[in-house]
Amino acid sequence: MAAIAGPKPVSADTKRRYLVQRVGFALLTVAALVVVLPILYVIGSIVVQGIAAINWEFLFGMPRDGMKAGGIWPAIVGTIVLTISTAVISIPIGVGGAIYLSEYARDTKLTRSIRLALVNLAGIPSVVYGLFGLGMFVIFLGFGTSIVAGALTLAIMTLPVMISAAEEALRAVPMEFRTVSASLGGTRWQGVSRIVLPQALPGIITGVILGLLRVMGETAPILFTVAAFYLPRLPTSPLDQTMALPYHLYVISTQVPGMPPKMQYGTALVLLVFVLSLNLLATLIRSYFRRRRQW
Amino acid sequence: MTAASKPVAAARSRWSDFAFEALVRVAGFSSVLFVVLIFLFLLREGVPAFFEVPLQNLFGTRWYPTFDQFGTMPLILGSLLVTFTAIVISLPLGVATAVFVREVAPGWAREILKPLIEVLAGIPSVVLGFFGMTVLAPTIRQGLGMPTGLTAFTGAVLLAYMALPTIISVAEDALDAVPKSYRDASLAMGATHWQTIWRVVVPAARSGILTAVMLGLGRAIGETMAVMMVTGNAARMPTTLDSVFRPARTMTATIAAEMGEVAQGSTHYHVLFGIGILLFLITFLINLAAASAILQKRRRGGLR
Numbered sequence: 001m002a003a004i005a006g007p008k009p010v011s012a013d014t015k016r017r018y019l020v021q022r023v024g025f026a027l028l029t030v031a032a033l034v035v036v037l038p039i040l041y042v043i044g045s046i047v048v049q050g051i052a053a054i055n056w057e058f059l060f061g062m063p064r065d066g067m068k069a070g071g072i073w074p075a076i077v078g079t080i081v082l083t084i085s086t087a088v089i090s091i092p093i094g095v096g097g098a099i100y101l102s103e104y105a106r107d108t109k110l111t112r113s114i115r116l117a118l119v120n121l122a123g124i125p126s127v128v129y130g131l132f133g134l135g136m137f138v139i140f141l142g143f144g145t146s147i148v149a150g151a152l153t154l155a156i157m158t159l160p161v162m163i164s165a166a167e168e169a170l171r172a173v174p175m176e177f178r179t180v181s182a183s184l185g186g187t188r189w190q191g192v193s194r195i196v197l198p199q200a201l202p203g204i205i206t207g208v209i210l211g212l213l214r215v216m217g218e219t220a221p222i223l224f225t226v227a228a229f230y231l232p233r234l235p236t237s238p239l240d241q242t243m244a245l246p247y248h249l250y251v252i253s254t255q256v257p258g259m260p261p262k263m264q265y266g267t268a269l270v271l272l273v274f275v276l277s278l279n280l281l282a283t284l285i286r287s288y289f290r291r292r293r294q295w
Numbered sequence: 296m297t298a299a300s301k302p303v304a305a306a307r308s309r310w311s312d313f314a315f316e317a318l319v320r321v322a323g324f325s326s327v328l329f330v331v332l333i334f335l336f337l338l339r340e341g342v343p344a345f346f347e348v349p350l351q352n353l354f355g356t357r358w359y360p361t362f363d364q365f366g367t368m369p370l371i372l373g374s375l376l377v378t379f380t381a382i383v384i385s386l387p388l389g390v391a392t393a394v395f396v397r398e399v400a401p402g403w404a405r406e407i408l409k410p411l412i413e414v415l416a417g418i419p420s421v422v423l424g425f426f427g428m429t430v431l432a433p434t435i436r437q438g439l440g441m442p443t444g445l446t447a448f449t450g451a452v453l454l455a456y457m458a459l460p461t462i463i464s465v466a467e468d469a470l471d472a473v474p475k476s477y478r479d480a481s482l483a484m485g486a487t488h489w490q491t492i493w494r495v496v497v498p499a500a501r502s503g504i505l506t507a508v509m510l511g512l513g514r515a516i517g518e519t520m521a522v523m524m525v526t527g528n529a530a531r532m533p534t535t536l537d538s539v540f541r542p543a544r545t546m547t548a549t550i551a552a553e554m555g556e557v558a559q560g561s562t563h564y565h566v567l568f569g570i571g572i573l574l575f576l577i578t579f580l581i582n583l584a585a586a587s588a589i590l591q592k593r594r595r596g597g598l599r
Contacts, residue, residue: 021489025399031391032400035459036408039415042426096322104316105323116586117327123582124333124575125517127547131554131571135336139559156329163326189312217419220519220547224554246421246520253425254524261429268422279417283410 043276046268053266062232067252068259070232072267077234078242079216079274082226085151085238086158086215091208093155094162098204101163102170103192122160126220129157133225146239150226157221158211165207169200202289209282217275219246229255245271337575341568348562353569358530358544360553360563367570369530373447373543376533377526378516380451381458386508388455389462390497393507396463397470398492416460424524427453432525439540445527447543453521458511465510469503470496502588509585513578516547523548546570 061071097114105111133153143149173196181191197204219227228241229251235242249267252259344353348365355366396408427449435452436444473496481491497504527542530549535541550567557564 017487017490021487024489024493028391028395028399031388032395032404032408035388035392035456035463036411038456039411039418042418042423043414045430046422046426093322093325096319097326100319100323104319113327114323116583117330119582119586120330120579121326123513123517123578125519125547125578127519127550128333128337128517128571128574128578131340131550131568132333132336134554135340135568136332140336156333159326159329187309187312189315193315213417217417217421219419219421220551223551246419249425250421250520250524253428264425264429268425271419272422275417275419276414279414283413 043272046265046272049262050265050267050269050272053262054269058263058266059270063230064232067230067248067256068263072243072245072248072263072270074232074234075243075245075248075267076270078228078244079246079271081147081235081242082150082154082222082244083212083216085147086154087208087212089151090155090158090162090211094159094208094211095166095204097159097163098166098170099192099197102167103188103196118160118163121156122164124157126157126218127223129153129221130224132156133221138225144239145224145226145228145241147226147235147242148238150222150242153221153225154215154218157218158215161211161214162207165210166200166204169203169207170196172203173199202285206282206286209278209285213275213278213282216278217246217271219250222247245274334575337568337572341565341570341572344562344565344569347565353566356532358549360557360566363562365562365566367546367566367573369532370544370546370549370570371573372533373526373530374516374545374547376538376543377447377450377454377522377545378512380448380539381454381515382508382512384451385455385458385462385511389459389507389511390466390504392459393463393466393470394492394497397467398488398496412460412463415456420457420518420521421524423453423457424521427521427525441540443527443542445525445542446540447526447533448539450522450526450543450545451539453525454515454518457518457521458515461514462507462511465507466500466504469500469507472503473499506585506588509581509588513581513585516581517574517578519547519551523551528552546574550574 058071059076060073062073064070101111101114105114130153133149137143137149137152138145141149143152177195177199178191181195182188186194222244226241226244227247228243231241231243245267249264249271252267253264344365348363352363353365354368355364356368357364357366358369392408392412396405400408428445431452432444432449434444435441435446435449477495477499478491481495482488486494522545526544526548528544528548529542530544531538531541533539533541533543550570553563554567557567
């Protein structure tokens with residue numbers, strides 16, 4: 001073999017292989033575009049057609065004429081009330097559960113049963129949560145079709161999202177933080193509550209928001225537990241029914257003949273704005289604190 | 296600190312430590328309690344169906360509850376048809392996108408793609424259903440020259456997009472877990488990047504990709520609102536080849552559409568809960584399989 005070879009001549013085979021690669025990469029790009037462009041189209045068309053419906057009366061008025069005119073205020077309020085009630089119930093359980101899993105639980109059969117339960121909860125179809133809420137909260141506990149029943153159902157549904165996000169945030173806090181706290185004579189709880197929890201807080205908040213965002217857009221679990229078809233007044237007690245944005249959108253796009261499309265798009269837009277702004281908030285919190293984090 | 300106060304403080308913190316540990320333990324185990332409660336309540340309301348309706352009727356082919364025909368076969372097959380069509384669409388699309396994001400895309404493209412896919416995961420299913428009704432269904436009707444655009448296929452397209460975020464992110468993790476040395480070895484032997492991807496990286500990640508498919512499947516079979524709004528809700532047996540392009544009705548849509556109108560405690564009510572039990576068991580098995588695959592990987596030090 002010659003000691004010094006010139007540049008190797010490019011064989012026909014190599015050329016062919018690189019041609020295949022170029023075509024292949026182009027196809028992958030097309031696939032990614034096929035995934036992404038419809039998302040942009042859906043959001044874009046809802047924004048463009050929905051914005052025409054948005055005005056003071058639409059946002060803050062009561063529905064009139066069998067929902068064909070007027071506003072969606074009760075549905076907006078209903079969604080906000082439901083989301084907040086769900087948060088109040090699910091945050092203590094979710095964050096507590098995450099603290100247990102990350103700080104206290106050892107890898108035993110019993111702990112693994114919690115993980116199994118979480119996997120299972122995450123997979124249960126939303127409409128089955130609705131059935132459960134109907135069976136347990138509405139009928140068995142006698143709450144009736146009410147905000148309490150709906151919020152309890154939604155809270156259980158959102159637990160797996162919250163717990164897994166919060167646990168991940170807690171586990172990301174370096175072990176040294178805990179050992180240093182212990183070496184200064186802090187008890188385990190002091191270490192958790194004063195050192196680990198504050199450090200993990202941004203991550204936990206992100207997880208909570210992501211969980212609640214799902215709650216906000218859910219329709220199936222509230223169908224039989226809280227949602228009112230047409231109720232042009234605001235809820236006054238936790239045992240009231242209420243309208244809600246996702247259910248309202250379902251109703252006006254399938255159950256009301258002759259519904260003006262403008263109002264349908266407007267309702268979809270309001271719901272989308274709620275969900276996407278929470279999404280954005282979660283992303284901002286995450287990236288802001290990730291940049292500031294010193295470990 | 297005086298000698299007297301120290302034991303008191305220690306005792307107090309030991310006591311509060313105990314209390315807080317007990318509290319978070321309860322919070323942790325509550326999820327087990329919830330799963331058990333969900334299953335028990337489904338059984339409580341659903342099991343009577345098996346006594347009230349003869350099995351032959353229950354697994355028959357005719358779903359006409361007003362005439363006491365509770366054949367769930369068209370609903371089960373409808374769910375399977377829509378779900379599998381959705382996976383057939385979303386698997387290649389999802390894996391290709393994951394490969395693109397992970398292996399090919401330049402940094403800026405990744406920065407745009409990933410948040411957009413997250414946004415897709417956040418769009419409420421009722422909004423997608425609304426879009427499916429107003430835009431997708433008419434397009435499909437015209438495109439296929441069908442009398443209606445509300446078909447199993449329309450539902451499957453929506454479901455495919457709803458399953459995509461799950462499939463893409465899990466498949467991405469799986470690709471990420473393939474050791475760099477595999478790629479290096481393949482490239483060093485003169486393989487192109489493209490050959491490395493499809494002959495080395497993707498095969499090495501195939502169990503993770505399988506997990507992605509199963510999680511997507513679980514998500515798709517339980518989806519309710521979008522499917523109910525666009526599949527046309529005709530409880531017919533999908534026996535002919537063109538069933539995909541005909542209206543269909545899924546288990547989830549049946550529950551959502553009919554539960555509001557049945558009398559509590561009636562046979563119809565019990566049967567709807569019975570369908571709920573079936574859905575619970577199906578998604579439980581799918582997710583169990585996916586989870587055990589993930590846990591096994593983690594124990595062997597893969598996937599991470």
